[in-house]
Amino acid sequence: MDNTTHLDLTYVINEFNEEDEPPSLKVEVSSASTSLIAHSAAKSKWNNDRIAISIRSAEFLHKYFPNSTERDWNSWTWQVKNSFTTSQELSRVLSLSSNEVNPNIDVNDSLPLRITPYYASLLSSEDSCQPLRKTVVPTLNELIFSDGEASDPLGEGHNSPVPNLVHRYPDRVLFLVTGFCSTYCRYCTRSHMVAKEKCHIGTKAWGKAIEYIKAHSEVRDVLISGGDALTMPDTHIEFLLSNLRSIPHVEYIRIGTKVPVVLPQRITRSLVNILKKYHPLFMSIHFTHPDEITPESKEACERLANAGIPLGSQTVLLKEVNDNVPTMKKLMHELLKCRVRPYYLYQCDPIKGSSHFRTSVSKGIEIIEGLRGHTSGYAVPHYVIDAPGGGGKIPILPEYFLGKNGKMITLRNYEGKIFQYPDVF
Numbered sequence: 001m002d003n004t005t006h007l008d009l010t011y012v013i014n015e016f017n018e019e020d021e022p023p024s025l026k027v028e029v030s031s032a033s034t035s036l037i038a039h040s041a042a043k044s045k046w047n048n049d050r051i052a053i054s055i056r057s058a059e060f061l062h063k064y065f066p067n068s069t070e071r072d073w074n075s076w077t078w079q080v081k082n083s084f085t086t087s088q089e090l091s092r093v094l095s096l097s098s099n100e101v102n103p104n105i106d107v108n109d110s111l112p113l114r115i116t117p118y119y120a121s122l123l124s125s126e127d128s129c130q131p132l133r134k135t136v137v138p139t140l141n142e143l144i145f146s147d148g149e150a151s152d153p154l155g156e157g158h159n160s161p162v163p164n165l166v167h168r169y170p171d172r173v174l175f176l177v178t179g180f181c182s183t184y185c186r187y188c189t190r191s192h193m194v195a196k197e198k199c200h201i202g203t204k205a206w207g208k209a210i211e212y213i214k215a216h217s218e219v220r221d222v223l224i225s226g227g228d229a230l231t232m233p234d235t236h237i238e239f240l241l242s243n244l245r246s247i248p249h250v251e252y253i254r255i256g257t258k259v260p261v262v263l264p265q266r267i268t269r270s271l272v273n274i275l276k277k278y279h280p281l282f283m284s285i286h287f288t289h290p291d292e293i294t295p296e297s298k299e300a301c302e303r304l305a306n307a308g309i310p311l312g313s314q315t316v317l318l319k320e321v322n323d324n325v326p327t328m329k330k331l332m333h334e335l336l337k338c339r340v341r342p343y344y345l346y347q348c349d350p351i352k353g354s355s356h357f358r359t360s361v362s363k364g365i366e367i368i369e370g371l372r373g374h375t376s377g378y379a380v381p382h383y384v385i386d387a388p389g390g391g392g393k394i395p396i397l398p399e400y401f402l403g404k405n406g407k408m409i410t411l412r413n414y415e416g417k418i419f420q421y422p423d424v425f
């Protein structure tokens, strides 16, 4: 393990093994209609390993990256290298509002700006209130700190017996394998550690965490997160999974990721071939809004699902982004169509500068009430609050159990009708 290289952003930029990169379809694309041909060709040629490029993406590519090709666009390393990382770069593709021009974004502890060209292609160029744009473009609101906010509200640092590992629950651990994400969410719970110099973690630095897991036979379940593990090269991912899988008491492995949403080009055949060697392997995908369901993200999910990886979603409840029943219902329905089972709806954690994203808890309950009974049970996620200070996830439910009178339980259904149930003693 010690002979492996340190991991930092340079691995993405310079050390990537181009064998991941598929052969070109050799389709010259200069118009939307040609893109459609490329789309269906790529769709039918999984062997060529290209995520189908949508009309929208093709138009964005040709407008803003005229010297690049669809082959470039479909390379996940090209996406990382060409990501927007400053307001100045972003202003090439978006008309930034006065609230979005943030002179302090590169100082102090601020979460940096980083958006892949693919995800930027989904943003409205004019409307700064567009939900997706609000999730990734920094604003001056981030400089407003409110009561109760903290840089590490979940207190993960207090439950970390060795570097990069959080052991809060008895039988499972959280393994933070990298501090890098291809796109930074402005409400990120781990903004205190992602994108920080100290957290460009390397395989060498995983040693203590792996040794800890080996030494703790009660750990049945390892959740790999970060940062985003799927931004690492295949070799690092294989190294990590093979080490974890070789531990007899680790029954299953989970990966939390936003890559299929912000960098679907990363879901290459070679990555999928690695992942499927390490079953049982589960994946929680961070979707936020139905506008993130595109031909590209759908295909990424399909590739993962076809590899036998059970897919779940985790969504953060965000003010004026997804905090209403129609938007949330649409997202949950679209996820199921992509074979992603809605899993968690998180109350937004009180990180510093997050008040513009946070809704009341009653808003979350209202949304769950608007889903439960009104649509398929599979489309209803668990609404949870990750308790500040390290209390873990606490489920929040509307009041369906109204009380007990003698042997009878009083219940309320989704329509508000009252029913009695004879309990058993």
Ligand code: SF4
Pocket (backbone or CB within 6 Å): 180, 181, 183, 184, 185, 187, 188, 189, 190, 191, 194, 226, 227, 228, 257, 258, 286
């Ligand atoms: S993908 Fe996850 S870890 Fe990365 S910025 Fe978004 S919320 Fe944070």
